[in-house]
Amino acid sequence: MTSNSAGGGAGTGPALDAEVVVVGAGPVGLLLAGELRLGGVDVVVLEERATPVEESRASTLHARTMEILDSRGLLERFGELPNQPRGHFGGIPLDLTLPGTPYPGQWKVEQPRTEKLLQEWATSLGARVRRGHTVRGLTDEGDHVVAEAEGPAGPVRLRAAYVVGCDGEHSTVRQSAGIALRGTDARHELLRADVDGIRIPDRRFERHEGGLAIAARRPDGVTRVMAHAYGMPPRERGGKAPEFTEVAEVWRTVTGEDISDGTPVWTNAFGDVNLQADSYRTGRVLLAGDAAHQQLPAGGQALNLGLQDAFNLGWKLALAVRGLAPDTLLDTYHAERHAAGRRILANIRTQAMLLLGGPEADGPRAVMTELIAQEAGVRRRFAGVISGLGVHYENGDGDIRTGEAAHPPPGAPFPVLSLSTADGGRTTSAALLREGRGLLLSLEAGDAGDAGSAGEQAEQAAAAAGPWKGRITYVSAAPDPVAPVYGPATGDGQPAVHGALFLVRPDGHVAWAGSGGSTDGLTEALHRWFGPPGTS
DSSP: OOOOOOOSOGGGSSOOSEEEEEEOOSHHHHHHHHHHHHTTOOEEEEESOSSOOOSOOOOEEEHHHHHHHHHTTOHHHHOSOOEESEEEETTEEEEOOOTTOSSOSEEEOOHHHHHHHHHHHHHHTTOEEEESOEEEEEEEOSSOEEEEEEETTEEEEEEEEEEEEOOOTTOHHHHHHTOOEEEEOOOOEEEEEEEESOOOOOEEEEEOSSEEEEEEEOTTSOEEEEEEETTOOOOOOTTOOOOHHHHHHHHHHHHOOOOTTSEEEEEEEEEOOEEEESOSEETTEEEOGGGTEEOOOGGGHHHHHHHHHHHHHHHHHHHHHTTSSOTTHHHHHHHHHHHHHHHHHHHHHHHHHHHHOOGGGHHHHHHHHHHHTOIIIIIHHHHHHHHSTTOOTTTSOOOTTSSOSSSOOTTSBOOOOEEEETTSOEEETTGGGTTSOEEEEEOOTTSTTOOSHHHHHHHHHHHHHGGGTTTEEEEEEEEOSOSOSSSOOOTTSOOTTTTOEEEEOTTSBEEEEEOTTOOTTHHHHHHHHHOSSSOO
């Protein structure tokens, strides 16, 4: 790809076929497309597959992802989902519940359903999804990017202000942009299959003498099996799935059971690859999801990591495309998500050793089992990483939602609070983010008739945010008297966040927090995250 200067916003270049081209219509690409449409950006999604995925693949959503879906009103589309409060760390049982979220633990939904619902949402907002289009390469023309693809009717050239690669671990976008991967290639391999017509015991990370076995029977009677024979290296498969006979043979080697008379619905092989792109952005090309990082899909972290990439990027890219914020805002996408990805990949690398190591892993597993039992520090720390609730963008290592902070600090995800608004209505902090704008939330309204410093602070904050009106929603509300999310409750049972003022980004992370009547730093935070004041 020609590597020219990124230039300015979409309005400074030639006529465009789309303001943003997203490559890949998996969950990550579709969530990003919806976010861009919420931000008023014209977006086209190019997908190589002619039809949506049918294999179950990733089926776990974690607490932070559930909060993300809630903040866009998408959970209603999913309906009631099975919930499991316990997950695992490298096969060691781990309680994933943390305070301050209505979605503790992990939630189960098959990937085809996730993709279907996200596509319906994105297209209802105006995103255009073009299936059967294989992207062959990109050219950065300085003030725009040209994506070259092969479509059902022949070659296609699309000009866009930006291109985002959500096209998986073999990303053409990443390769065309010349972005390198660093880390370790797979050294072990697991075989996986969904099998109908077999009856075997459910197994949760059973370590046998010869390998690892996992089995779980679904309500529809299909059983998912996963097996690894200790020391089994990855095979070169040329992109093809393993034959079911191979899966059945490894299963028999590990467990002694014969499942060869079952009917395979889907087979898959994956390894403990641990690679991360050097940069999530080069000029007008960005990466998200597996295009940016490749990892063992331990406990569903891969899918959730990618969805959280898209949620961080969407609103920033929309502001940059519309010329409301400088192009440099996109650099914070790389800075924040690369650090988050690096931390999670280290977490997954450790899990891979505990899961796939032979007898040499028994000692480390015993140590980790003992550590995880330490509730206040270790257990909550691991649960924060896996659930996504522990992501702290200011310093990358915040111990979030442990009850130790006085209130959610800048960089932390703002908790989902039940609120009573000043006009007598009821809502939640997640619902206030539905339109994809920032939120200036005053929680001083609970003290009826209080005209003290908190009220003055709210008035000053509302006035300061006025020039960003189209990008920021101001709300005055009182948290319901429930168990505190951060710190101790006040005497009347209100959470400790009462009396504070928060600037919350469209992705639900705190951009600024103030209390005690001070609005110092608010204007700087508005500039940093929402661009200069003016017409929105």
